[in-house]
Amino acid sequence: MTWIPCLRLARWCMPAIAIVLVGTAPLAFSQDGGHAAFDTDHAFDAGSRIALDAVTPVQVDNLAVLGKVWGFLKYHHPLITAGGRQWDYELLRVMPRVLAAPDRAAGDAVLRDWIAGLGPLADCAPCAVPAQGELHLRPALQWLDDASLLGAGLRADLRHIYLRRPATASQFYLRLDAQVGNPVFEHEIAYENIALPDAGFQLLALFRFWNIIEYWAPYRDLTGEKWDDVLRQSLPRIALARDRASYQLEMMAVIARLHDTHTNLWSSMHVRPPVGQCRLPVKLRFIDTSAVVVGYREADAEVATRLQVGDVIDSVDGVPVAQLVATWRPHYAASNEAARLRDMAGRLTAGACGAIRLQVRRGQEAVELTAQRVPAARQAGPDTHDREGETxxxxxxxxxxxxxxxxxxxxxxxxxxxxxxxxxxxxxxxxxxxxxxxxxxxxxxxxxxxxxxxxxxxxxxxxxxxxxxxxxxxxxxxxxxxxxxxxxxxxxxxxxxxxxxxxxxxxxxxxxxxxxxxxxxxxxxxxxxxxxxxxxxxxxxxxxxxxxxxxxxxxxxxxxxxxxxxxxxxxxxxxxxxxxxxxxxx
Structure with a gap:
């Protein structure tokens, strides 16, 4: 990306909640679609310039609606599905106005003006029709008609867009794999050079993830969570995360609420507790609720740690294992408890290299011992439970x-x-x-x-x-x-x-x-x-x-x-x- 300065600034100030917002005016894009806007819009390459010290309940309400509307337009508005806007940056353009709206009605007015700025919809011939055939899940679009969430004008605008979609089944931000059929996400920029904290880009992360689940996750009905509640409850924590590590942990907590062992913040496992690149060279496994030594990762580990196979670790550095499990739980994404405890067992003794204190049960005997954490990178062997020897x-x-x-x-x-x-x-x-x-x-x-x-x-x-x-x-x-x-x-x-x-x-x-x-x-x-x-x-x-x-x-x-x-x-x-x-x- 080329880094260029912003051309025009506008400022909103709300001293009562210590919020400073700086946004850019909309760029004059053509209405004919194409990818030019996506490739040439550099307004926020250096950051969103949105700084938040607090968020009010009204702002949470308005931001939640913004996140849902932004995601709906991303995958339904013909101009956006054709790549006719840098849609991430359009979110950052409108976000200051949404944050400044004093109530829900004013928030709706901002969104209606934003949608109108995308231009009139061309005739669709033919128009898309609702999904037909054997369906496992139907689109969760009941909210488009929810009068308690959206005003009449905004409901009409969104319903108009939904009904005027062209029948061409294409998306700018993803395609389906030709062989398997899973989504291949495209044009989802990582913005790796953005300086954090940045409330605008942090909210973009939440909205991007939330909407990908809403529209493209095949198990969204199995989360065990109300996905709208996840959005609202996560908004303040994501927006107000004060540093890079806090932002990563808050996103990790959002992702964990999907309850899918596949899904994690895989780029950021180093911030998941417990933090540290060293651990004891032993293999642990939860047997019921007990963390049990089941093997070793280094040849001399039994002697070096003085731990024996079958030892139960009750506490680590003075903290009971049950308490550690409860504290870490929000950051361990897993489909079920068996997978969650499996992953916790692998990290239970992690921390800085050096001494670790353990309270151990060995048969009927309670044992206190101190061992040395060593670099995890040097410890060989995956945690499989199959039989040693030949295939x-x-x-x-x-x-x-x-x-x-x-x-x-x-x-x-x-x-x-x-x-x-x-x-x-x-x-x-x-x-x-x-x-x-x-x-x-x-x-x-x-x-x-x-x-x-x-x-x-x-x-x-x-x-x-x-x-x-x-x-x-x-x-x-x-x-x-x-x-x-x-x-x-x-x-x-x-x-x-x-x-x-x-x-x-x-x-x-x-x-x-x-x-x-x-x-x-x-x-x-x-x-x-x-x-x-x-x-x-x-x-x-x-x-x-x-x-x-x-x-x-x-x-x-x-x-x-x-x-x-x-x-x-x-x-x-x-x-x-x-x-x-x-x-x-x-």
């Missing part, structure tokens, strides 16, 4: 074992040939698959074409609508595995691992053994947020053929088995043991 193993003469963390698609045929004749095959998904093997492996397990999933996809012509697709199926090949199939899962089974489990459990002799998975499925779609931040969403909905969800629910086991503290101390793999017992059961 394919024989567990006795009658059982074959295959783990997907190291399985190559090219080796599937050889491994399945080696498994032939065994009484049962254990496929371990307590990991993230190395390669996509759903069809290569699944074809050995089914007798006939077998549906295992169906998707929902967005609609460029009707933002917020999600259509059902036809089911996806496994197809058998000549060589079929005839034994029982046990699929091992737990909280580290996520996304591709969950999709693989969905597919393979469709086999007639397959059962899922273990505990609830992470509950995040569907190809991801990434996008930037102001300040050089980045996040993503689950881009398509993934369901069973009968339309039951997996999002947030996870892959529920047929045989539920959870590790126990006694089993960990004894060095047992109780999930694997249960699978073996089921195979050998007459």
């Amino acid at each position: 394919f193993q024989r567990l006795g003469d009658d059982i074959a074992y295959l783990k997907l963390s190291s399985l190559k698609r090219a080796d599937v045929a050889a491994h399945m040939a080696a498994a032939a004749g065994s009484r049962g095959l254990i496929i371990d998904l307590r990991n993230y698959p190395r390669e996509f093997v759903v069809f290569a492996l699944g074809s050995y397990l089914v007798e006939r074409p077998t549906a295992f999933a169906r998707f929902t996809k967005g609609d460029l012509g009707n933002p917020g609508a999600f259509h059902w697709t036809q089911p996806v199926a496994l197809y058998p090949q000549a060589l079929r595995y005839a034994g029982k199939v046990m699929l091992l899962v737990d909280e580290v089974s996520q996304s591709q691992a969950e999709y693989t489990a969905m597919a393979l459990r469709a086999a007639p002799r397959a059962k899922v053994v273990g505990s609830t998975t992470a509950g995040a499925d569907g190809n991801i779609s990434t996008f930037a947020l102001p300040g050089g931040l980045s996040t993503l969403i689950s881009g398509i909905g993934v369901f069973y053929p009968d339309r039951r969800p997996t999002q947030r629910v996870g892959i529920l086991p047929d045989i539920e088995v959870r590790p126990t503290l006694a089993g960990i101390r004894a060095g047992r793999d109780e999930v694997l043991e249960a699978a073996i017992a089921e195979i050998r059961r007459q």
Whole structure:
């Protein structure tokens, strides 16, 4: 971007709430669309010049409506869907006037004037029609007719725009992937050089994220939150964040309210508590509500830390673990509690390099010890729960074992040939698959074409609508595995691992053994947020053929088995043991 000074300034002052706003006058854009405005508008390259010391309830009301209207126009107004405005900067232009409005009626008047400035709508021939066919979700546009939210004039303006959309299904700010169908977000500028704090760009981040969820998130109905409330409640905290770290934490808290393990502020994990680049070189796992040592990340870690497998950590530097979990919870995005505690376990001992004090339960004994945090970057090994050793193993003469963390698609045929004749095959998904093997492996397990999933996809012509697709199926090949199939899962089974489990459990002799998975499925779609931040969403909905969800629910086991503290101390793999017992059961 070229940095140029603002050409014209206007100033509003509201001393009673210590607010200073500086905005630019609208530029004289042509009405013929095209991308020229997007490419040549540099009015806010150096910042929004919006500074806030407080926000009043009226301002929160008006900003919430602004955020919704801005997002609606972004995806529905023909001029904006054609790239005819730098729409982020148009938000920053109108925001000072909205903030200065003394009441809701005045706020509506500002928005009506803003919309009028986009020019008259051309005739649409043909005009778009509401989404047709088998729909999972319809656009959530009831608010366009909500008299308690919008005045009559603004309602009419927005309804007019909705009805006069051209039927051409195209969007400037995204397209749908040609193969998978998940959104590919485009022209969402990161503004990485903006100096923070900047209330205008911080609110832009909130509005961008909120509206992407509102119109393009396939699981927006599964958040467990009222999405309008999330917008209103987050506005003051985002607008008034006083530094870069605070802004990132507040955005992280907003994102966490989507309750999707895929979705996080991935650019900013270093600010998520606990902060620090060092940790103890041990592997921790929550067993029920207890943080338990289950292994080591360095060869000498047992001696160096004096922690033993099976130790329960009750407090860290004098703070009970239960209190840490409660304090950190707002910043840990997760589809379910199993995934949230998994992620907290990985960070529980994080902090500055140096000493850490622990209160530990070892059997019936309480132990206090001090250990040394070491750089996390030097600690090897992913937190998988599969069996050590080769990708394919024989567990006795009658059982074959295959783990997907190291399985190559090219080796599937050889491994399945080696498994032939065994009484049962254990496929371990307590990991993230190395390669996509759903069809290569699944074809050995089914007798006939077998549906295992169906998707929902967005609609460029009707933002917020999600259509059902036809089911996806496994197809058998000549060589079929005839034994029982046990699929091992737990909280580290996520996304591709969950999709693989969905597919393979469709086999007639397959059962899922273990505990609830992470509950995040569907190809991801990434996008930037102001300040050089980045996040993503689950881009398509993934369901069973009968339309039951997996999002947030996870892959529920047929045989539920959870590790126990006694089993960990004894060095047992109780999930694997249960699978073996089921195979050998007459």
